Amino acid sequence: MALKLYExxxxxxxxxxxxxxxxxxxxxxxxxxxxxxxxxxxxxIKLKLHLWICVWCQWYMEHLHIIxxxxxxxxxxxxxVVTSATLSDDARERIRRRLTNQN
Amino acid sequence: MSEAxxxxxxxxxxxxxxxxxxxxxxxxxAVFRLRDNNVAEDAxxxxxxxxxxxxxxxxxxxxxxxxxxxxxxxxIIDHFRRAVREAPIGEGTDEAPEHNEFFERPxxxxxxxxSAYAPTDWHATPAELMERSDFWKVFNDCLxxxxxxxxxxxxxxxVEGLKSEEICEIMSIKVNNLWVMLHxxxxxxxxxxxxxxxxxxx
Numbered sequence: 001m002a003l004k005l006y007e008x009x010x011x012x013x014x015x016x017x018x019x020x021x022x023x024x025x026x027x028x029x030x031x032x033x034x035x036x037x038x039x040x041x042x043x044x045i046k047l048k049l050h051l052w053i054c055v056w057c058q059w060y061m062e063h064l065h066i067i068x069x070x071x072x073x074x075x076x077x078x079x080x081v082v083t084s085a086t087l088s089d090d091a092r093e094r095i096r097r098r099l100t101n102q103n
Numbered sequence: 104m105s106e107a108x109x110x111x112x113x114x115x116x117x118x119x120x121x122x123x124x125x126x127x128x129x130x131x132x133a134v135f136r137l138r139d140n141n142v143a144e145d146a147x148x149x150x151x152x153x154x155x156x157x158x159x160x161x162x163x164x165x166x167x168x169x170x171x172x173x174x175x176x177x178x179i180i181d182h183f184r185r186a187v188r189e190a191p192i193g194e195g196t197d198e199a200p201e202h203n204e205f206f207e208r209p210x211x212x213x214x215x216x217x218s219a220y221a222p223t224d225w226h227a228t229p230a231e232l233m234e235r236s237d238f239w240k241v242f243n244d245c246l247x248x249x250x251x252x253x254x255x256x257x258x259x260x261x262v263e264g265l266k267s268e269e270i271c272e273i274m275s276i277k278v279n280n281l282w283v284m285l286h287x288x289x290x291x292x293x294x295x296x297x298x299x300x301x302x303x304x305x
Contacts, residue, residue, distance in 0.1 A: 023214025036267055059215035059222035063293050066166070069229035071261045079131035082239040087130045090145040093124065099118035099151055102224040 014053045021050050024057055030064045035068065104145050111148055116158045118151055125168055129175050136179050136258050138243070146182060152174045176263070178194045183255050187274050190251075199287035205294065220294060238300055245295035249288060256281055257288040 022030070027050045030043055039047065040100075049060050074082060106285035129150060153174050154161075161170050205220040207213055216222075232238050246254050252274065259270045260281075285294050 018215075021210070023206070024216045025214040028290060029286050032289055033282060036285065041305055054214045056221040059224060060293065061106045063222060063225060063297075064289050066225065066227060066232070067289070067292065067296070068261050070232040070238075072264050073229055074233045075262050075264070077233065079128065081234060081236045082135045082160050083131050083243075084236070085131060085134050085140065086187075087125045087144065087147070088140075091130075091147075091236055092126060093253065095126070095144070096119065096122055096146075097121065098148055099155065 014072075017049055017053050021046055023051075024054065025058050027054070028060055031057065031064060035059075035064060116155055118155060119169075121151055121154065121167070121171070128168065129171060132172060132177060134278070135239075136242075136262060137182060137204060138246075138254065140184060142220075146175060146178045149178045151223070153178070167291055179263075181257065184273050186255070188269050198285065199249050199291060201287065202290050202294070204291070207208070221291070222295065223301070239301045241296060242292075245299065246288075249291060253284045253288050256284045257292075260285055 013084065021027075026045065030039065030047050033043075034047065051061065125149065128148045130143055133146045134140060137143045137146060150171060154171055157174070161167075202220075205217055207215050207217050245259070249257075254268060254272060256276075259265045259273065265273075266274070267278055269280055270276075271281055274281070276284075
């Protein structure tokens with residue numbers, strides 16, 4: 001009985017928050033900002049509460065960090081993985097000529 | 104010639120060897136960021152020329168490749184700086200999509216995720232993704248339709264890891280403008296990766 005009441009109350013709180021907090025479209029903008037600057041206290045509380053009730057925005061935030069970490073991580077590693085392109089023979093020859101003229 | 108000099112592999116610059124040993128590496132590095140083969144080739148050439156001139160500063164400290172990459176980074180940033188000066192923007196002519204369709208319009212759920220576009224669980228870690236060349240192919244294709252400036256800002260921030268202020272200075276933009284560009288790039292890229300990579304992977 002007490003458990004049922006607790007569930008009901010939790011549901012009501014979540015619903016109220018969902019209707020009264022900034023919606024997802026605004027929240028994803030805040031998530032992006034959080035990667036650029038320190039959020040204000042108010043922004044940060046609203047974001048935390050929103051994330052508590054919205055798994056979609058939780059994933060959104062997780063994905064932005066995955067993209068950032070993967071991009072920066074590979075940037076410091078061998079670039080063979082990110083592209084199969086190589087210097088064309090023409091370009092190689094052109095650069096070789098330019099360099100030997102300089103010597 | 105003293106013995107120490109004779110032992111050093113760096114006593115005189117050897118641009119032909121640089122080209123053979125580091126040419127493709129530098130080109131790949133540049134093309135991922137500059138997204139254009141010709142521009143990347145030029146950046147590699149400029150890097151070698153600058154390296155020849157600055158050879159005295161190298162003195163064999165650290166690896167030759169790291170030194171060359173350091174020069175290339177500057178050349179890449181120079182390119183972004185030049186590109187901005189050569190193609191000043193008209194107001195609002197090159198904005199990335201806002202993707203309003205990702206979110207509900209009618210009340211009561213106005214502004215909440217439209218379930219067709221809502222994020223799903225990726226079950227992925229950055230370390231796994233880094234190794235997948237097919238992931239980076241999709242990543243590049245996803246950035247392609249975005250305006251050049253948006254892609255440049257995103258690359259400088261998320262790939263090169265520069266600070267907001269540095270990017271604003273390089274691109275001559277205000278920080279609020281930068282944040283809008285980054286937000287739109289992320290919104291677009293995240294969805295595109297989900298549709299074209301993660302939904303196929305699962």
